[in-house]
Amino acid sequence: MEYHHASEMNGAVEDYLKMSKHNGWCRDEKESKNAADEDKLPHIEKAYTTILSELGEDVDREGLLRTPLRAAKAMQFLTKGYKETVQDILNEAIFDENHEEMVIVKDIDLFSLCEHHLVPFFGKAHIAYLPNKKVVGLSKLARIVEIYSRRLQVQERLTKQIASAISEALEASGVAVVIEAVHMCMVMRGVQKMNASTVTSVMLGTFN
């Protein structure tokens, strides 16, 4: 668990700017990114065909005929967060509101991919912030979770990225993010513990 003092929040924000290297892309660049996705698709497809045949499967059987394409598209969907930026989704949904009490959005379903095994982990995110004259549209908190979770992730980093993004965007007095997730890499393989879940949290500003 990492704790940040208020004076260190700037440091966390700089980290966040470095981590999300896709900050600030404009709409044209995004469209060309979508085209680049289409270009990459055949390569990913071919890689999946190799994987299937090396696993001992018959790639020509009916059920697997289009699987490389489907799996490639699924993987692109599951990592679509790389193409999205916080600026794009937050754009107009920050409002001036004289509210200084805690705002919590909890039980946000979250699905991500473990960057170590490329296997899903999923759970819930709970976000709280103390506004400082600015509140954000509630769904935008969930959209921020989506941006960062639809990537190859480590749960600790995911939690911090969400917290940093919110505090940067809102300049809030405090931000807290708690994520509780089940990692399929622990459940389906390895130690195979069905009921274990992992909880990570980041507390910024006055939450600290």
Add this chain to the structure above:
Amino acid sequence: MEPRKHTQVSPGEKKDGGDSSSVLNGHFDGPVKRPAGGAGGTGTGTVRAAAPQPPGAESDPHRPAASSVMESWREERTRSVEDNEMSLPSIAAAYTTILRGLGEDPQRQGLLKTPWRAATAMQFFTKGYQETIIDVLNDAIFDEDHDEMVIVKDIDMFSMCEHHLVPIFGRVHIGYLPNKRVLGLSKLARIVEIYSRRLQVQERLTKQIAVAITEALQPTGVGVVIEATHMCMVMRGVQKMNSKTVTSTMLGVFREDPKTRDEFLRLIRS
């Protein structure tokens, strides 16, 4: 267990001549209709009978298609442990390509060994291809004068969707009516493991488990119900978090006698 009321064997069907063909005969010769008022659903999903054509089955109704299904599971192993080691580098290279294709940097610290880990993980998720029923069952079939229903329920199951290569997970409930031979209980779970650790379709998985048990034990009847969550529906596509898919296969007396089937379904529900 309360006395069972199922012992209405139809005339001409011998109870102790139970070879697998009598259990399966006529049940795989083409699309089979479930009797009306069949399996009662658990209320959380759609219950569908698993009745696709088995591989190699012919449409001739007089030929018991069951034999081709029997043979197929005996011969099934498609890879060995040595194959695994030899194919690991190419699977890892494929994963590196995928990482690059997704726009990630395979050289960054968190991803350095990911292709190898992912390749090993994928081989683990498909380890069912290395195993055969014969290996697993070898000595655990016992002669026992027991003819009441035996149920093993809530067997955790993890599989991979063959269409999207994302996980499927859920629970399997198995019931069978022994015919003088019982099976070690963990072997039922091992049969589930063999067939689930593959690229699967839930309907086929259900049937493979039922057929394997039938062939191994020649019981009077077998019922298998699987209730699972498909990540391909939850994480992508329609994105329905709480949906579950339920499939079932009922063979032998479980299919023919509604009371037996009812008893089974009631017992797995509680």
